[in-house]
Amino acid sequence: MTAPPIVWTVAGTDSGGGAGIAADQRAADACGVHLCTLVTAVTAQNSRGVQRIDLLPTATLEAQFAALQDDMPPAAIKTGLLGGPQQVACVAHWVDRLRARAPVALVVDPVLSASTGAAFADDATLAACRALLLPRASLVTPNRREAARLAGLPDDTPSPTLAAALRARGAASVCVTGGDEPATDGLALDWVASPQADGWLALPRIDTPHHHGTGCTFATAAASALARGFVAADALVLAKMATASALRHGAAAGHGAGPVRARAGFVSDASLMPQMSWCAAPRFAPFIAPGFAATPPPALGLYAIVDRAERVAQVVEAGVRTVQLRIKSPSRPAAGWMNPLRDEIAAATACCRAAGAMLFVNDHHALAVAAGAPGVHLGQEDIALLDDAGRAALVAPGAPALGVSAHSLWELARARSLAPRYIACGPVWPTLTKRMPWRPQGLHNLAWWTAMAGAPVVAIGGILTADRARQAAGTGADGICVVRGLGERPAQTVPGLQAALAQARAEAHRKAPDGRDRPDWPDWPTPSL
Numbered sequence: 001m002t003a004p005p006i007v008w009t010v011a012g013t014d015s016g017g018g019a020g021i022a023a024d025q026r027a028a029d030a031c032g033v034h035l036c037t038l039v040t041a042v043t044a045q046n047s048r049g050v051q052r053i054d055l056l057p058t059a060t061l062e063a064q065f066a067a068l069q070d071d072m073p074p075a076a077i078k079t080g081l082l083g084g085p086q087q088v089a090c091v092a093h094w095v096d097r098l099r100a101r102a103p104v105a106l107v108v109d110p111v112l113s114a115s116t117g118a119a120f121a122d123d124a125t126l127a128a129c130r131a132l133l134l135p136r137a138s139l140v141t142p143n144r145r146e147a148a149r150l151a152g153l154p155d156d157t158p159s160p161t162l163a164a165a166l167r168a169r170g171a172a173s174v175c176v177t178g179g180d181e182p183a184t185d186g187l188a189l190d191w192v193a194s195p196q197a198d199g200w201l202a203l204p205r206i207d208t209p210h211h212h213g214t215g216c217t218f219a220t221a222a223a224s225a226l227a228r229g230f231v232a233a234d235a236l237v238l239a240k241m242a243t244a245s246a247l248r249h250g251a252a253a254g255h256g257a258g259p260v261r262a263r264a265g266f267v268s269d270a271s272l273m274p275q276m277s278w279c280a281a282p283r284f285a286p287f288i289a290p291g292f293a294a295t296p297p298p299a300l301g302l303y304a305i306v307d308r309a310e311r312v313a314q315v316v317e318a319g320v321r322t323v324q325l326r327i328k329s330p331s332r333p334a335a336g337w338m339n340p341l342r343d344e345i346a347a348a349t350a351c352c353r354a355a356g357a358m359l360f361v362n363d364h365h366a367l368a369v370a371a372g373a374p375g376v377h378l379g380q381e382d383i384a385l386l387d388d389a390g391r392a393a394l395v396a397p398g399a400p401a402l403g404v405s406a407h408s409l410w411e412l413a414r415a416r417s418l419a420p421r422y423i424a425c426g427p428v429w430p431t432l433t434k435r436m437p438w439r440p441q442g443l444h445n446l447a448w449w450t451a452m453a454g455a456p457v458v459a460i461g462g463i464l465t466a467d468r469a470r471q472a473a474g475t476g477a478d479g480i481c482v483v484r485g486l487g488e489r490p491a492q493t494v495p496g497l498q499a500a501l502a503q504a505r506a507e508a509h510r511k512a513p514d515g516r517d518r519p520d521w522p523d524w525p526t527p528s529l
Contacts, residue, residue, distance in 0.1 A: 005033045005227035006072050010091055011080025012041035018259040023213030024220040030242060030262035031224035036072055038064040041083045047256030055083035058090050065094045075227035076105040078219050081120050088128035095136050105138040105226040109219035110146045135170030139232050141219045147176045160280050163193035173232035179214055184282055196233035197410050200277040201240045202284050210250030210258030217262050218243045229527040233410035241272040267524050270452045276413035281388050285419035300479030302497055303458055304486055309347035316355045318494035324377055326362035345371045360403050368400060377403035380411050407438040408528050416454055425449040427461020428472055439528050443475055448525045450476035466500035473504035
């Protein structure tokens with residue numbers, strides 16, 4: 001059995017078992033990592049408040065680092081309550097020392113005060129955090145008031161501005177959490193600023209009096225995901241899910257706010273999958289219960305991707321009823337290059353309309369609309385280049401059906417905010433069709449996506465044979481994209497591909513494509529970047 005990743009938490013105890021190391025332990029257990037607990041302070045507190053804080057000597061903290069460094073080196077370190085500049089300097093020293101041996105993610109949860117109002121950090125400690133921890137931080141997870149103190153900005157500074165200020169001080173990624181802010185249209189919003197993406201992470205707000213340890217849970221879940229190999233934006237999607245689950249299961253343990261309780265099953269609960277905005281405007285699709293609409297659209301089935309109208313006619317004649325016309329813009333377009341492209345789109349649209357087939361035009365949204373094409377497919381880079389009005393036009397009533405590519409958890413969350421006709425997951429297997437930085441998703445991730453996306457999922461990438469089409473369809477994917485696997489003569493290859501999909505549908509209720517019983521999966525997805 002593979003040993004779980006190791007996460008260290010450098011934080012204080014909570015005699016009431018609500019926050020601090022107690023919450024960290026519950027979150028780490030839910031995330032399947034091994035937690036080592038380096039104690040900075042012992043607090044006397046209960047569900048109503050903090051009565052006393054006793055800081056441990058820096059030498060005691062040093063001894064804990066030294067005891068663990070060789071036997072249980074961390075993949076990630078999460079800091080919580082740090083009781084003075086000396087403790088902050090100790091953490092910074094050990095982060096540098098450990099990173100000299102191997103990569104170590106550092107998640108800084110700036111515990112500056114308790115939710116009950118008790119102050120934990122003075123100005124000297126705050127200055128040390130700015131100088132020593134922010135430049136070393138892989139991720140910082142303050143609430144808005146903590147972010148304002150760290151950044152030295154007014155309390156009413158917007159979260160995107162605060163995150164930018166903290167990144168300017170050296171933090172690689174920042175998430176300004178919003179669980180303690182008023183809900184926006186019933187949603188709890190966290191602002192993400194990372195090398196991968198910026199935007200609001202959103203889930204319906206969970207109104208509960210039992211929220212003690214929420215910040216600790218979020219930061220430890222993010223650290224756990226980083227330790228499992230996810231990049232920051234993906235780790236924050238998972239942390240959002242873990243924290244929402246913990247809030248759902250919070251319960252009273254005393255007479256005040258009860259502790260949140262993270263549970264292991266959160267990662268496969270589709271109702272916890274967040275959406276992510278494309279910009280600072282918090283625009284999202286309606287959150288609905290897991291599953292599709294009451295009357296789901298017809299399955300996309302075998303989905304042929306071709307590069308000219310002539311090939312559209314060939315695959316349609318062979319029996320394909322979902323087609324994508326993918327003609328890429330030339331790197332150095334000549335004058336009038338769009339005229340033949342316009343003709344190709346018009347011919348493909350007419351062909352599919354006559355056959356009753358569904359056509360998605362890749363990239364060329366305006367030309368597709370002008371030609372009356374029923375669908376468009378866009379990559380996330382293209383959608384990100386649009387302004388807010390342009391994205392709104394994509395999903396306006398009467399607009400063509402929208403397909404969106406996605407390769408990671410944050411891209412999946414962002415695609416969900418557009419309520420697309422489908423979300424493409426790939427590459428499932430290695431592909432030579434185009435160069436990309438993404439790792440192959442594999443069948444396991446594809447199965448996780450089909451369960452969690454909240455929209456039909458299309459499998460794409462490396463589906464070269466009928467057997468691979470069968471395996472991909474066996475995950476529950478709504479559509480199976482084939483490019484090179486169509487061959488030169490689709491009339492000969494399409495029947496075998498269609499038969500493979502039919503076989504997969506017949507077997508879907510019995511086994512996963514790798515032979516395991518379906519209830520055993522999906523589990524945690526694996527990193528794709």
